Amino acid sequence: MLLIHCPYCDETLPELEFTYGGEAHIARPENPADKTDDEWRDFLFIRTNVKGPHFERWRHAHGCGRFFNAVRDTVSDRFLTTYKAGEPRPDLAVLLEDAAKKEPSK
Amino acid sequence: MTAFRVPGRGRVLHNRPVSFTFDGDTYQGLEGDTVASALIANGVHLMGRSFKYHRPRGPIAAGSEEPNALIGTRRGKGQFEPNTRATVQEIWNGLETSSQNKYPNLKFDIGAINDRLYMLFSAGFYYKTFMWPRSFWDKVYEPFIRAAAGLGVSPTEPDPDNYASRYLHTDILVVGAGPAGLAAARAAAESGLRVTLVDENAEPGGTILSEPQAKIDGKPAWDWLEAELDALTDLGVRIMTRTTAIGYYHQNMIGLCQKLTDHLEKPAASTPRERMWRVRAKQVILAQGALEKPLVFDGNDRPGVMLAGSAQTYLNRYGVRVGNNAVVVTSHDSAWYAAFDLASAGTKIGAIVDTRPTPNADLVKEAAARGITVFAGYTATGTSGRLRIKSVRINKVENGTVLAAQTLACDSLLVCGGWTPSLHLFSHTKGTLKWDDQSQTFLPDRITEDCQIAGAGRGLWGIEAALNDGAAMGTAAAKALGKTATVKTLSVADDRPGTGASHTELPTDLDAGKARAFVDYQNDVTAKDLRLAVREGMRSIEHVKRYTTNGMATDQGKMSNINGLNIAADALGKKQPEVGLTTFRPPYTPTTFGAFVGYHKGDHFEVTRKTPIDSWAEENGAVFEPVSLWRRAWYFPKDGEDMDAAVRRECRETRKSLGMFDASTLGKIEVVGPDAVEFMNRMYTNPWTKLAPGRTRYGLLLGDDGYIRDDGVIGRLTDDRFHITTTTGGAARVLNMMEDYLQTEWPDLKVWLTSTTEQWATIALNGPNARNLLAPFVEGLDISDEAFPHMSIAECTVAGFPARLFRVSFTGELGFEVNVPARHGRALWETLFAAGQKYDICPYGTETMHVLRAEKGFIIVGQDTDGTVTPYDAGAGWAVGKNKPDFVGMRALNRPDLTAEGRKQLVGLLTDDGTSKLEEGAQIVLDPNQPIPMKMVGHVTSSYHSDAAGRPIALALIEGGHGKTGETVYIPMPDRTIRATITGTVFYDPENARLKL
Numbered sequence A: 001m002l003l004i005h006c007p008y009c010d011e012t013l014p015e016l017e018f019t020y021g022g023e024a025h026i027a028r029p030e031n032p033a034d035k036t037d038d039e040w041r042d043f044l045f046i047r048t049n050v051k052g053p054h055f056e057r058w059r060h061a062h063g064c065g066r067f068f069n070a071v072r073d074t075v076s077d078r079f080l081t082t083y084k085a086g087e088p089r090p091d092l093a094v095l096l097e098d099a100a101k102k103e104p105s106k
Numbered sequence B: 001m002t003a004f005r006v007p008g009r010g011r012v013l014h015n016r017p018v019s020f021t022f023d024g025d026t027y028q029g030l031e032g033d034t035v036a037s038a039l040i041a042n043g044v045h046l047m048g049r050s051f052k053y054h055r056p057r058g059p060i061a062a063g064s065e066e067p068n069a070l071i072g073t074r075r076g077k078g079q080f081e082p083n084t085r086a087t088v089q090e091i092w093n094g095l096e097t098s099s100q101n102k103y104p105n106l107k108f109d110i111g112a113i114n115d116r117l118y119m120l121f122s123a124g125f126y127y128k129t130f131m132w133p134r135s136f137w138d139k140v141y142e143p144f145i146r147a148a149a150g151l152g153v154s155p156t157e158p159d160p161d162n163y164a165s166r167y168l169h170t171d172i173l174v175v176g177a178g179p180a181g182l183a184a185a186r187a188a189a190e191s192g193l194r195v196t197l198v199d200e201n202a203e204p205g206g207t208i209l210s211e212p213q214a215k216i217d218g219k220p221a222w223d224w225l226e227a228e229l230d231a232l233t234d235l236g237v238r239i240m241t242r243t244t245a246i247g248y249y250h251q252n253m254i255g256l257c258q259k260l261t262d263h264l265e266k267p268a269a270s271t272p273r274e275r276m277w278r279v280r281a282k283q284v285i286l287a288q289g290a291l292e293k294p295l296v297f298d299g300n301d302r303p304g305v306m307l308a309g310s311a312q313t314y315l316n317r318y319g320v321r322v323g324n325n326a327v328v329v330t331s332h333d334s335a336w337y338a339a340f341d342l343a344s345a346g347t348k349i350g351a352i353v354d355t356r357p358t359p360n361a362d363l364v365k366e367a368a369a370r371g372i373t374v375f376a377g378y379t380a381t382g383t384s385g386r387l388r389i390k391s392v393r394i395n396k397v398e399n400g401t402v403l404a405a406q407t408l409a410c411d412s413l414l415v416c417g418g419w420t421p422s423l424h425l426f427s428h429t430k431g432t433l434k435w436d437d438q439s440q441t442f443l444p445d446r447i448t449e450d451c452q453i454a455g456a457g458r459g460l461w462g463i464e465a466a467l468n469d470g471a472a473m474g475t476a477a478a479k480a481l482g483k484t485a486t487v488k489t490l491s492v493a494d495d496r497p498g499t500g501a502s503h504t505e506l507p508t509d510l511d512a513g514k515a516r517a518f519v520d521y522q523n524d525v526t527a528k529d530l531r532l533a534v535r536e537g538m539r540s541i542e543h544v545k546r547y548t549t550n551g552m553a554t555d556q557g558k559m560s561n562i563n564g565l566n567i568a569a570d571a572l573g574k575k576q577p578e579v580g581l582t583t584f585r586p587p588y589t590p591t592t593f594g595a596f597v598g599y600h601k602g603d604h605f606e607v608t609r610k611t612p613i614d615s616w617a618e619e620n621g622a623v624f625e626p627v628s629l630w631r632r633a634w635y636f637p638k639d640g641e642d643m644d645a646a647v648r649r650e651c652r653e654t655r656k657s658l659g660m661f662d663a664s665t666l667g668k669i670e671v672v673g674p675d676a677v678e679f680m681n682r683m684y685t686n687p688w689t690k691l692a693p694g695r696t697r698y699g700l701l702l703g704d705d706g707y708i709r710d711d712g713v714i715g716r717l718t719d720d721r722f723h724i725t726t727t728t729g730g731a732a733r734v735l736n737m738m739e740d741y742l743q744t745e746w747p748d749l750k751v752w753l754t755s756t757t758e759q760w761a762t763i764a765l766n767g768p769n770a771r772n773l774l775a776p777f778v779e780g781l782d783i784s785d786e787a788f789p790h791m792s793i794a795e796c797t798v799a800g801f802p803a804r805l806f807r808v809s810f811t812g813e814l815g816f817e818v819n820v821p822a823r824h825g826r827a828l829w830e831t832l833f834a835a836g837q838k839y840d841i842c843p844y845g846t847e848t849m850h851v852l853r854a855e856k857g858f859i860i861v862g863q864d865t866d867g868t869v870t871p872y873d874a875g876a877g878w879a880v881g882k883n884k885p886d887f888v889g890m891r892a893l894n895r896p897d898l899t900a901e902g903r904k905q906l907v908g909l910l911t912d913d914g915t916s917k918l919e920e921g922a923q924i925v926l927d928p929n930q931p932i933p934m935k936m937v938g939h940v941t942s943s944y945h946s947d948a949a950g951r952p953i954a955l956a957l958i959e960g961g962h963g964k965t966g967e968t969v970y971i972p973m974p975d976r977t978i979r980a981t982i983t984g985t986v987f988y989d990p991e992n993a994r995l996k997l
């Protein structure tokens, strides 16, 4: 079971308290009517489906109830960081560097 | 004294005899015995039949890796467990055990015919043999496979035992209490950290229990062990035995299954049988040791063939000689010591056969001194004996040529093909392994968790090496947590480190194609099967594994993986590391469902939500049904009524006079704030701006993909306050969706959302007398049709309770829904029920609610919709605000697929005979005479008997249904095909006259 850090509660808590919310940084367009069918399809369904660090949303459903963002490596299933909704994407290079420093075998 | 017990030897209690049964016969063992050690002490090796070929088998190991000796154990009524390892189950007075996979009995088994038909069961037989002819599948092959397949027999009675679970936080968890684990725990504990030490065996000690000859730090091994355990206890180390680390999960969470009662004759009634521990450790030390490999040659599976190290364990730990006349076949030094120990205990060692041309000279000298014949540079090419080995066939190998054979008589054959580090838990962490050419095995490479591997787990052999490596790893773990520990280096006399060679199947002078050289004993996979898989095109080790089922039995190939890999690599002409390794998965050993379930069974399986009126329903004979987590009154049968009769009566009485219904489970969300109306406009399809306070509206909620997610009646209490109702099952989902949009898309909106589902008890009154009953109880509100028309909401007092009153109808009758604070729900219900007697008030349940709404064509989201239904498909286009700039789902409604012709649309269906009730879920076709598979154009979503309509009615989703009114469709059923006509969805009072009373 993963331990997840809620950036609002500033606590690291068991996965059971959280629900997954899909890929992060996919903003709903301001004026949907202006979007073409293909653009709306992409907004609805097309995701990056990365192998590696993935920007994604979680909700502290059984806690503060807030949605927040996370970077999780889909290969190792490890969280690189979590941050509040509305904050910009963190720099992936920096995150990976930090993670490498924390590798147990190093 | 049983024939093969060595007086005074081992850790069993020789003055504490224990009597148990195996296949109905009573046997004597000693306290401390396992079923296997006790049976071997009685000269019994035959303990089971194999899975596929039903070959006679005996224990080949002495621990949890045992693939053969699987038995059923019975501890009492409902307490039968199949597939228990006889090498693990401890005996107690009265234990009943039985062998498996045999008919009529273990010694004569009809299923053994499979052994003669082995050509049929070669690699991939699942995919080949039974494919043709097709008609044979149902009648011949499948019944045969079903009868033949499966290990053991499933228990048939409910398990009466209790299972517990607990969490544990510890600084350091040490898995394995052998020399490495003991030393690691000592070092870590000396540093002042909280240490937990677990071992799957009945007592800690690991290898030390099997090697009493060693002198550790100048003391006899067992004396040292006793003192060391005392020292650990004094240091506060939590030592848990009979506790298996079954899985290693993220961020150092380890699952432990602790067996508490299976070894006890009379466990206290309150003791749980097993306890699952979820341990979160800051550092983990894996000290799981190594597992011995068998050698692969023809007939290497007969009862009496056993791993040499296990024979040594039976002797030194249990005081049992595995036979009177043993031969050893080995490629590793370790088996020589087993031979010497057994020789000292009185077993004749017929010969030591070593595959290596020049074994260790000291060992050869020792053998000579004991008068044991040594055959060096030999291979084993066969065995004889049906229910017990009688002889082994060996041949000299020179320059790769197998020379003439000779036969050695024996009653037991000790084999050793070297050792494999036990890295299952390490593999669970996705830690990588690397092939070590020198030790011919995989060793840990990249570590991904905060964990250390100590001792034989990383290829260090012998007690001394394990002790000192364990101490080093314990110190390293402490250091990682900022602590220091000083440990002294230990020296061990009479230690038994050793080296060996690794093999594929052993060379033979006989037809290798006929050899029954087993690699995976439990799944009956032979070396030939593995080579066949490669010949038939399997290249990946994962494909070879699945095609042959090698390593896929309940032991997960603890003994077979490396032998299987060596053979597959050889067949592929590659080196082992290029072929790779299959994945180990939790659990390490088979684990009961009970241990995983823990407390979550029976009434505790999941939460049952009850409304404030639930107790009244129970007292008044309601039959309940589960609706999501709620239990709801389904119907209220009167004497002698079945469900059908009760529902018909409830429908009739409600439409005739008055019905009352507990609607408290309706989801309720309070939307409050200056931007509440804007939020509502964005979330729901409907326009809300012009809805005046005091009025309500049917709201439809879509996803941004345009499909219906939920619906419900929504009241506007004031300009900035809405009372939303949702479906019973959708309440949490809807609130989550609203929070998502509010928090992440529109954080600028000043709106607050609160779940109020459980704050309100909701009583629905429906029927022509609804107002007559309610009006006298209402204060502060005129509820006449003029003052409080259909679709109104107001706050008032009902029977003295503060209330939110809706005028709303889900039945088509004059209706009200009274919401009062939940604590007053039952009191109000009883007040209304008592007063309603003069109107013959009828409490009704969810089934009647369903019928009444279907008669009016009101949909149930999730029943009449399936997540691909738009408002237009459902005939609810009128609820879509066409002039709104945006709402969730609006843009998608214009996507080409959502406006295309031929979408499934909700219609009514009436069967042509006027009496047939369709089955919900039944498929619909246009032409019943078309060939199978027919083109299905839709399905029945709701179907009921309707007294109001005077016939059965149904709703259905049918392709292009809105344009097909009046057309005939067919519903093919197993026994007949039913004709029906497409209609509108309203079957009763289409003018809505009854709402306006």
Ligand SMILES: [Zn+2]
Pocket (backbone or CB within 6 Å): A006, A007, A008, A009, A010, A060, A063, A064, A065, A066
């Ligand atoms: Zn939180």
